[in-house]
Amino acid sequence: MARYQVGIRTETKIIEATRQLLAEGGLDAATLKAICDRAGVQAGSFYNIFPSKEQAIMQVARDAIQVVDPDPEHAGTDTLDDLVDAYIRFVIDQSDLARIYLQLAVSGSSDDSVARRFLRHHVRRVERFAAAMLRADGALADDEATTKAEVLLGALDGLAFRWVLDRTFDFAKHARIAASHYG
Amino acid sequence: MARYQVGIRTETKIIEATRQLLAEGGLDAATLKAICDRAGVQAGSFYNIFPSKEQAIMQVARDAIQVVDPDPEHAGTDTLDDLVDAYIRFVIDQSDLARIYLQLAVSGSSDDSVARRFLRHHVRRVERFAAAMLRADGALADDEATTKAEVLLGALDGLAFRWVLDRTFDFAKHARIAASHYG
DNA sequence: CGACTTTTTGAGTATACACTCCATTTTGGA
DNA sequence: TCCAAAATGGAGTGTATACTCAAAAAGTCG
Incomplete structure (x- = not known):
């Protein structure tokens, strides 16, 4: 038998409540009770789905990771500045999700599938950064570009981490300085 | 008033048990019961200390951080290379604890005292990096040195995070490249 | 020894958690 | 309208957690 509409609506409510709680208070805040309370649902309904x-x-x-994936539409035409600006905008706009990524990736003990997913996403982004560097400098070797991209993205990730811990930190300024060493 | 020797020995046993458990299984493994069992001590003794x-x-x-500190006396004699090498050594030698470090910093959501503590530590490290930069280049302005130190430490933090997710990543190589670019 | 302090014991408390069970209600197709 | 499958309510279970407390033991020193 196909699923009933009301069940699908309940699933949506639960996912949305979970997303909100993760964004607001991290993994610890997303308890079963909190999720069910916010979704307006009882525990039995949760485990029915x-x-x-x-x-x-x-x-x-x-x-969430799907949403954050690099836009394939602009593939092959972005400059390094475009990519850095996009990163800065993402970190500032989606800062709550950024913290969840960090938590899930670093605390994934029993199931490391999230860490792997995160890594795949990172590798894809390194490839795009490296490709932009190669377009800007034809003399650059492939592996050199990849290494440089790893270092730059490491800096951006670390500065984003810094910003998550302290929102008074001027992330955009430092991120642009980090990127300028390759301009 | 002075502490008895047996109490100091108990403290050592507890710290050692905690260190082992953190290294073996992360934050989740270091429960109070596990710590006390391994230390051969009861809960009451733990909370007496x-x-x-x-x-x-x-x-x-x-x-763990103290162990790899190149200049624990804060004498102001360490070079930037010393500091970067110390960071690399910490991440590689104490990789299990490096993971704990990230976990602690990122999981401080409800209780942000932990996050604050790590932020203080970070700020102190930035100061030491900036001071080393100033000693190496007298023409550098104070705020410029601080900004450079933030970017370099951001890169080191981000690359360490990258390494925690994927142990095949050559952290030391990228860290040294970051130091040569951002130092 | 004897007085005093520190440490240890270990059962006990309070609480939070993920998850279960099943009677009841609701759904949506025939 | 009927009815089987799906969904729900909500009390209840089991377990693990950090932490407490008062009495007993052991260390320290004159």
């Missing part, structure tokens, strides 16, 4: 709390959180993480 | 489990964990983290 999800086999475990972890599965719901994984689904939120999957969806 | 430490005000909370968190304090014991923080002390382990502090000690």
Whole structure:
């Protein structure tokens, strides 16, 4: 039998509640009770849809990472500045999600699928950065570009981490300085 | 008033047990029961020495960082290379604790005292990096040195994070490149 | 020894958590 | 309208957690 509409609506409410709680207070805030309370649902309904709390959180993480994926539409035409600006905008606009990424990636002990997903995303971004560097400097070797891209993205990630811990930190300024060493 | 020797030995046993458990299984493995079992001590003894489990964990983290500090006396004689090498050594030698370090910093959501503590530590490190830069280049302005130090440490932090997610990543190589670019 | 202080014990408390069970209600197709 | 499958309510279970407390033991020193 196909699923009933009301069940699908409940699933949506649970996912949305989970997403909000993760953004507001991190992994610790997303308890089963908190999720059910915010979704306006009882525990029994939750487990009628999800086999475990972890599965719901994984689904939120999957969806969020999907949204953040580099836009394939602009592939091959971005400059390094474009990419850095996009990164800065993402970190500032989606700072709550950035913290969840860090938490999930670093605390993923039982299930490291999130860490792997995060890594794939990172590698893809390194490739785009390296490609932009190669377009700007034809004399650059492939592996040199990849190494430079790793260092630059490391700096951006580290500065973003710094900013998550202290919102008074001027992330955009430092990020642009980090990028300027390759201009 | 002075502490008895047996109490100091107990503290050592607890710290050592905590250190082992953190290294073996991360934050989740270091429960109070696990720590006390391994130390051969009862919960009451633990709380006779430490005000909370968190304090014991923080002390382990502090000690680990202290071990690789190139200039614990803050004498102001370390070079930037010394500091970068110390950072690299910490991340590689104490990789398990480096992961804990990230976990602690990023998981301080409800109780931000941990995040603040790590931020203070970070700021102090930035000051030492900036001071080393100033000693190497007298023409550098104070705020310029601080900004450069923030960018370099951001890169080191980001690359360390990258390495925690993927142990095949050549952290030392990229860290040294970052130091040569941003130093 | 004897007085005093520190340390240890270990059962006990309070609480939070993910998850279950199943009677009841709702849904949507035939 | 009927009815089987799907969804729900909500009390209840089991477990793990950090932490407490008062009495007993052991260390320290004159």
